[in-house]
Amino acid sequence: DRPAEPLFVLKGQRRDFQFDIPEEFVNTRFKKTQRKIQKQAGANILKIKKLDVLPDISFPKQLGRREQFSHFVPKHRQMTKQLVQMLMNSSDVESFLSTSAYCRDQINPFMYSYALAVAIQHRRDTMGLTLPHVPSFFPERFFDGSVFSKVRNEVFNAAAEDRDVIAIPRDFTASDLEPEHRVAYFREDIGVNLHHWNWHVYYPGVGGPEVVAKDRRGELFYYMHAQLLARYNFDRLSNNLARVQRLLNWRKPIEEGYFPKLNAIIATRVWQPRPANSVLKLSDISRDDMQLDFDILDLERWRDRIYAAISSGKVLAENNTYVPLDDYTGIDILGNMIERSDISINSNLYGDLHGLGHVAIALVHDPDHKHLEQAGVMGAVETAMRDPVFYRWHSFINDMFVAHKQTLQPYTEQELGFRNVQVVRADVETQYLDVLNEFSTFWEEDDFNVDRGLDFMGNGTVRVRITHLTHTPFRYLIQVNNAGPPRIGTVRIFMAPHFDERGIQLTLRDQRQHFIEMDKFQVRLQTGPNQIERLSRLSSVTIPRENTFRDPAQELNADAGEMCTCGWPQHMLVPRGKVKGLPADLFVMVSDGAGDQVRDPQGPPNTCTDAHSLCGIRNRMYPDRRPMGYPFDRLPRAGVTTLQEFLLPNMMVTPVVIRHTDGFAPAAPPTPTRFLRLQP
Numbered sequence: 001d002r003p004a005e006p007l008f009v010l011k012g013q014r015r016d017f018q019f020d021i022p023e024e025f026v027n028t029r030f031k032k033t034q035r036k037i038q039k040q041a042g043a044n045i046l047k048i049k050k051l052d053v054l055p056d057i058s059f060p061k062q063l064g065r066r067e068q069f070s071h072f073v074p075k076h077r078q079m080t081k082q083l084v085q086m087l088m089n090s091s092d093v094e095s096f097l098s099t100s101a102y103c104r105d106q107i108n109p110f111m112y113s114y115a116l117a118v119a120i121q122h123r124r125d126t127m128g129l130t131l132p133h134v135p136s137f138f139p140e141r142f143f144d145g146s147v148f149s150k151v152r153n154e155v156f157n158a159a160a161e162d163r164d165v166i167a168i169p170r171d172f173t174a175s176d177l178e179p180e181h182r183v184a185y186f187r188e189d190i191g192v193n194l195h196h197w198n199w200h201v202y203y204p205g206v207g208g209p210e211v212v213a214k215d216r217r218g219e220l221f222y223y224m225h226a227q228l229l230a231r232y233n234f235d236r237l238s239n240n241l242a243r244v245q246r247l248l249n250w251r252k253p254i255e256e257g258y259f260p261k262l263n264a265i266i267a268t269r270v271w272q273p274r275p276a277n278s279v280l281k282l283s284d285i286s287r288d289d290m291q292l293d294f295d296i297l298d299l300e301r302w303r304d305r306i307y308a309a310i311s312s313g314k315v316l317a318e319n320n321t322y323v324p325l326d327d328y329t330g331i332d333i334l335g336n337m338i339e340r341s342d343i344s345i346n347s348n349l350y351g352d353l354h355g356l357g358h359v360a361i362a363l364v365h366d367p368d369h370k371h372l373e374q375a376g377v378m379g380a381v382e383t384a385m386r387d388p389v390f391y392r393w394h395s396f397i398n399d400m401f402v403a404h405k406q407t408l409q410p411y412t413e414q415e416l417g418f419r420n421v422q423v424v425r426a427d428v429e430t431q432y433l434d435v436l437n438e439f440s441t442f443w444e445e446d447d448f449n450v451d452r453g454l455d456f457m458g459n460g461t462v463r464v465r466i467t468h469l470t471h472t473p474f475r476y477l478i479q480v481n482n483a484g485p486p487r488i489g490t491v492r493i494f495m496a497p498h499f500d501e502r503g504i505q506l507t508l509r510d511q512r513q514h515f516i517e518m519d520k521f522q523v524r525l526q527t528g529p530n531q532i533e534r535l536s537r538l539s540s541v542t543i544p545r546e547n548t549f550r551d552p553a554q555e556l557n558a559d560a561g562e563m564c565t566c567g568w569p570q571h572m573l574v575p576r577g578k579v580k581g582l583p584a585d586l587f588v589m590v591s592d593g594a595g596d597q598v599r600d601p602q603g604p605p606n607t608c609t610d611a612h613s614l615c616g617i618r619n620r621m622y623p624d625r626r627p628m629g630y631p632f633d634r635l636p637r638a639g640v641t642t643l644q645e646f647l648l649p650n651m652m653v654t655p656v657v658i659r660h661t662d663g664f665a666p667a668a669p670p671t672p673t674r675f676l677r678l679q680p
C-alpha cells in the first residue's frame, strides 16, 4: 500500500525543495516573498495542485496562530479532530498535500503539526514516512529558552567556521536547594519527552475511530504510563528521593513548584511556571478563551464513579447496558475511559478525568483567565513530563488501573509456568567490566540541530549541546534447559529496585509495581541446553540512540526505510543508580510462546517494530497476547509474599548492582574485553 514514490517527502536529500503553492493559499502579504523563493528554488519545485473546493477550516481557525494549543482542552481536541478527519479524508496524496499546504499558514502551528503528524502516520498512502524530529522544528518546547538568543548571536556575528556549539547546562531549571531537581535530568530529558509526544501521535485520543480505535490502545495507555512511573521511581530511589506520592487531595496545595524556563519563539508566551504550594481553586476553571468550565467537584464525581465501577466489576455503556470489566478487556475499556479518548465507553458518565486533571493543574495560576495567562507545561504532551506534578497526577491515575487489576484472579502456576523449561543462568555482562551483574551509568554530551525551528535567512545555524544520562552497553547471558520438544519461548526481562527509600527490602506486593521492562523477545528453544545472548541495544523498549539525537528525516539515510520515533530512548534504558551502587533485582522469565503469540490477520508487520513493548506496532495488533505487564500486573498467588517464592523453574532472579559515575566516562578502564569482540 505504500506509494512507490511518495510525494510528501520530508527527508534529508530533498530539503531544498520548495513547494509551489497556489496563490489563493498564501496570505496576500506573503505573496511577493513566495514568488521570490520559488524563483530561487529553480528546478527543485514541487507543485501543489489547486483544490476544487477549499476546505472549511473556520472552526480550527478559531484558535489563534499565536495562542497556546493544549492536547487536553476539549475545544482544542474538537478542533484537532476536525483537522485530522479532514486530512485523513483527502482522497489521494496530492489532495492531502494541497489540504495540508492550505492549512499550514492559517492554523495554529502546534495544532497543525500534531494533526499533520497523526494524519501522516495513519493514512494508508503516507504511513511509513519518517517524520522530522519535533525538537528540531519546535525547539522552544525542548530547550532552555535562553539558548536561542545565544544561537542568534552566533549565527549573525560569527562566520560559519568560527561558531561555537551552544551548551545547555545540566542544571538550567533549578538549583540543588530544590530536592526534586535531582531528577530533572530524567524529567527534562529530550528523548523521554520525545517518546511521550510520539506515543500520543501513534495513539491519538481524538480524530475519529479510524485513527483512535486500535488493538488494546486503552491497555497500552495504562501500561506505557505505568512504565514511565516505574522508571521515574527507580531514578528517584537512585537519587535518595522517596517514591512519588499520588496527587489525591485536590483541595490541598501542590507542594512541588516548577519553573520550566522555556521561551516563546512561535507563540506569544510559553508555559507559565507554578510556584510551590499552588492551590487548585474550588471556584474552579472558567476560561472563556478555551470555552471551558468545570469544577474540581466534577473531577471528584468522575473519580468516584470510576472507582465504583471498578469495585462492581462492570461499567455502564452509553446504551445503558452493563459491560463487565473482565480479565483481558477490562483494562482496555478503563484505559480509554479514564484517559477519555474518543472511544470512551461512556464519556457522559465517566467524564474526562485524566485530561481535565492535566488542564486544572496547567491553569492553576490563572484558573479564570483574570491575568490573561496561558497554561503550564502540563497542558501539552511534549512538555508535561518535565513537571514533577505530572508523575503525581499519573500515579493517581495509575492507582485506578491497579485497583482494577487487584480485583482479578492471580495468575495460577499453570499460567506462569512453562513445562519442562528451566532457566539455569541469567547474567548481565557489561562491556569493559570484569565483574558480572553490574550496570554502569555516566553522563554524556550530544549535539542537536535546531535549524528547522529557527529561520536565520540563509545564515546557517549552530548546534546546541545537551548533557544526558547514558550507560555502558551490556548483554544478557541466559541459559535455558528444555527437556521437551523444540519450542518457541518468550524471554521477558524486568528489573526493580531491591530496597525502598528507607533501605528496607521491598515486599513482592510492593515491588511488583516497580518492575521496569528491560527487554522482551522470542527464542527458538532446542531440546537440551540453550545459550541465549542478547545485546542491550536491541531492547524491545527502546529506539536506537540515533533516532533521538539525530533528526531521522534530515540526517540519516533516507533509504533505510521508516525509523521509529516512538520508544524509550536507549540512553535511558538503565536507571541512574548510585555512585556506591544501587542493588536491584533482575528478573528473567521464559514463557510458553504458544500462549504468547498473536495471530495478526494482516501478517508480519512492515513498519517499525523497535520499541513494541511500549509503542506496539503501529496500526497492527499488539505483538504479545499476554496482558501488558505480565507476570507482575496482578497480585501474586496465595501464599506467595517474596520474589523468591514467586519463582517457578522457568524464571530466575539475579541480584545486580547499578553503579553511577558522576562524570563523562565510566569509571572502569576502557580495555576491550571478550564482549567487544563478540558484537556483530
Ligand code: CUO
Residues within 6 Å of the ligand: 196, 200, 225, 354, 358, 381, 384, 394
Ligand atoms: Cu501521556 Cu497524561 O497522558 O500524559
